[in-house]
Amino acid sequence: xxxxxxxxxxxxxxxxxxxxxxxxxxxxxxxxxxxxxxxxxxxxxxxxxxxxxxxxxxxxxxxxxxxxxxxxxxxxxxxxxxxxxxxxxxxxxxxxxxxxxxxxxxxxxxxxxxxxxxxxxxxxxxxxxxxxxxxxxxxxxxxxxxxxxxxxxxxxxxxxxxxxxxxxxxxxxxxxxxxxxxxxxxxxxxxxxxxxxxxxxxxxxxxxxxxxxxxxxxxxxxxxxxxxxxxxxxxxxxxxxxxxxxxxxxxxxxxxxxxxxxxxxxxxxxxxxxxxxxxxxxxxxxxxxxxxxxxxxxxxxxxxxxxxxxxxxxxxxxxxxxxx
Ligand code: HPA
Ligand code: ZN
Numbered sequence: 001x002x003x004x005x006x007x008x009x010x011x012x013x014x015x016x017x018x019x020x021x022x023x024x025x026x027x028x029x030x031x032x033x034x035x036x037x038x039x040x041x042x043x044x045x046x047x048x049x050x051x052x053x054x055x056x057x058x059x060x061x062x063x064x065x066x067x068x069x070x071x072x073x074x075x076x077x078x079x080x081x082x083x084x085x086x087x088x089x090x091x092x093x094x095x096x097x098x099x100x101x102x103x104x105x106x107x108x109x110x111x112x113x114x115x116x117x118x119x120x121x122x123x124x125x126x127x128x129x130x131x132x133x134x135x136x137x138x139x140x141x142x143x144x145x146x147x148x149x150x151x152x153x154x155x156x157x158x159x160x161x162x163x164x165x166x167x168x169x170x171x172x173x174x175x176x177x178x179x180x181x182x183x184x185x186x187x188x189x190x191x192x193x194x195x196x197x198x199x200x201x202x203x204x205x206x207x208x209x210x211x212x213x214x215x216x217x218x219x220x221x222x223x224x225x226x227x228x229x230x231x232x233x234x235x236x237x238x239x240x241x242x243x244x245x246x247x248x249x250x251x252x253x254x255x256x257x258x259x260x261x262x263x264x265x266x267x268x269x270x271x272x273x274x275x276x277x278x279x280x281x282x283x284x285x286x287x288x289x290x291x292x293x294x295x296x297x298x299x300x301x302x303x304x305x306x307x308x309x310x311x312x313x314x315x316x317x318x319x320x321x322x323x324x
Contacts, residue, residue: 019276
């Protein structure tokens with residue numbers, strides 16, 4: 001089955017580029033930027049990972065980004081991910097980035113987007129992998145800061161396919177950003193939002209995504225399974241759910257792979273993704289292998305998961321068809 005998974009053409013739709021920062025690159029960037037890390041080896045960094053909730057994960061995730069300072073750092077970060085993804089036969093990826101996690105530290109927006117964009121273009125030339133960028137707002141910051149970030153992105157509109165919403169969900173519902181997302185829609189961005197697993201009010205957040213924001217996709221969205229009305233809306237609208245099984249197994253002690261089985265059985269457009277692979281120690285192939293193992297998936301079911309992902313991708317119909 002591992003060989004089948006390795007050869008399967010893949011599409012990844014839920015991937016935070018800052019969550020692909022491997023400790024080895026972290027050391028290289030720290031050296032380049034004259035930063036002293038509180039660890040002496042990459043192994044020590046990994047040994048210190050201890051996540052049992054979204055909040056505990058986010059603390060390490062934001063701290064880890066401090067080594068990203070200039071355009072070449074973002075280029076190297078995205079190049080490393082795209083190289084790894086191409087080696088797993090990922091043909092197309094939609095990559096989240098968190099500009100506020102950098103602009104809030106004084107890193108220019110331009111350095112972030114230019115480095116990522118250059119990496120995407122070079123990777124396509126080198127290995128044929130295609131990628132598009134999705135700009136995420138940090139939901140634990142203000143709506144005004146998100147709006148300012150949206151406006152800052154407009155000169156780079158052609159380099160960004162859509163916007164998302166991530167970070168700490170508790171007390172930060174979709175409606176907090178209704179105006180920002182309405183403006184993003186008017187600017188031509190496609191819309192997605194995290195509805196993380198087991199946060200407070202997640203089913204209400206999914207309802208807001210569907211009824212107020214009008215999202216094109218939902219990231220995670222696992223708790224929709226608790227509400228038949230939400231399931232029916234998601235199914236009827238063909239909304240893709242970007243589930244991240246290994247990530248979920250870290251940040252909750254709840255179900256992981258079995259939700260994928262339930263979504264498949266309900267006819268939902270479920271997709272398998274890695275979220276923050278450097279931290280959860282699993283890229284997309286390992287996520288697929290985990291689900292296949294736990295559920296005893298057939299080859300046809302694995303292929304169906306990747307077809308779902310290409311269907312849910314933010315690509316023109318003819319481009320999707322070429323992948324399918
Ligand atoms: N949820 C919320 N915020 C995040 C995540 C996530 O899965 N990954 C990186 N930032
Ligand atoms: Zn995520």
